[in-house]
Amino acid sequence: MAAWKLEPSPFFDSRFKRFQKKHANEAKAILNNLDTYVSTLNEGVHPINIKAGFIHHEPDGIKAIDQKGGKGKLMQSRLYIYPHTETKTLHVISIGNKTDQKGDINECRDYIKPLRKGKG
Amino acid sequence: MGKKYNNVLEMTKDISDEEDFNKALEEEIKNKQISKALFAMRCKAGLTQKELAEKAGFTQGKISKIENAFDNELTLNDLTKYCSAINMQIEIGFSNMETRLVDRVKHHYFALMECLIEMRHLAKGDKSIEEGVEKFHEEAFANITTGMLDCLLKVKIKEEKKPLHVSSPIDLKALLERREKALTPK
Numbered sequence A: 001m002a003a004w005k006l007e008p009s010p011f012f013d014s015r016f017k018r019f020q021k022k023h024a025n026e027a028k029a030i031l032n033n034l035d036t037y038v039s040t041l042n043e044g045v046h047p048i049n050i051k052a053g054f055i056h057h058e059p060d061g062i063k064a065i066d067q068k069g070g071k072g073k074l075m076q077s078r079l080y081i082y083p084h085t086e087t088k089t090l091h092v093i094s095i096g097n098k099t100d101q102k103g104d105i106n107e108c109r110d111y112i113k114p115l116r117k118g119k120g
Numbered sequence B: 001m002g003k004k005y006n007n008v009l010e011m012t013k014d015i016s017d018e019e020d021f022n023k024a025l026e027e028e029i030k031n032k033q034i035s036k037a038l039f040a041m042r043c044k045a046g047l048t049q050k051e052l053a054e055k056a057g058f059t060q061g062k063i064s065k066i067e068n069a070f071d072n073e074l075t076l077n078d079l080t081k082y083c084s085a086i087n088m089q090i091e092i093g094f095s096n097m098e099t100r101l102v103d104r105v106k107h108h109y110f111a112l113m114e115c116l117i118e119m120r121h122l123a124k125g126d127k128s129i130e131e132g133v134e135k136f137h138e139e140a141f142a143n144i145t146t147g148m149l150d151c152l153l154k155v156k157i158k159e160e161k162k163p164l165h166v167s168s169p170i171d172l173k174a175l176l177e178r179r180e181k182a183l184t185p186k
Helices: A012-022 A024-042 A098-119 B008-015 B019-030 B033-044 B049-056 B060-067 B076-085 B101-123 B127-158 B172-183
Strands: A005-008 A055-057 A063-065 A077-084 A089-097
Touching: A005 A012, A005 B008, A012 A024, A012 A089, A012 B008, A024 A063, A024 A077, A024 A089, A024 B008, A024 B019, A024 B033, A077 A098, A089 A098, B008 B019, B019 B033, B033 B060, B033 B076, B049 B060, B049 B076, B060 B076, B101 B127, B127 B172
Parallel strands: A005 A089
Antiparallel strands: A055 A063, A063 A077, A077 A089
């Protein structure tokens, strides 16, 4: 069984660096949750069946992973991903605060449009 | 198409320049292997935290805590209850840290033999179960020899000129014929 691959968006790098600088603990907690998510995908579980408090199901199959489980008092944060089951590629799109959620989700929806079209 | 990574750590190390951050993340992921495996097993079983909590006699909060715990925070009692709620059992094994790979292969061979012997003992006296066990032995033989043959052929391709040291000569042709026979429905 082929393992899932992670593919960051072209703008993820700069977003992540900015976020990490201000909120290192939140970034660590989110990445740890992302690792749990990827491990579960690699166990052959369909994204629909991955249910936990740190996963939020957004429109168009986008998932938002939050900082739950991290140590200390952490700010509400979101990492936006899109699991493309046909290619077993987990698109890591963006990261941000809860306050920027609406704009971030719209941006993610635009980003995955061609991927969803390619799905046929 | 952008760059692809095999896992979160590989991606983070490539993106983040913060050495301490990367180290701390690596440590955390390494120390949560069991809870991550439990989480995956629950999802595979198609259960929510609430459903699993009811089966295990825990609260949902307790399940959440277990799924986020460091390996050294988990108790055997929690693990046993969690696993039995998803029809899994815990197997604890101890091995010498200096155990070589060849010894591990031998260990698995003996463990396999023990399982097959136990299976035959359990089936004794019941004709239908005995037949089932016989069939399973045939299937296991075919599968194991196929896998072993594959490994053997790979070794032979890489080291064609070196003699193969085995306790007795292996007749590959006969092995393949036996495998074919075992796979052919009666």
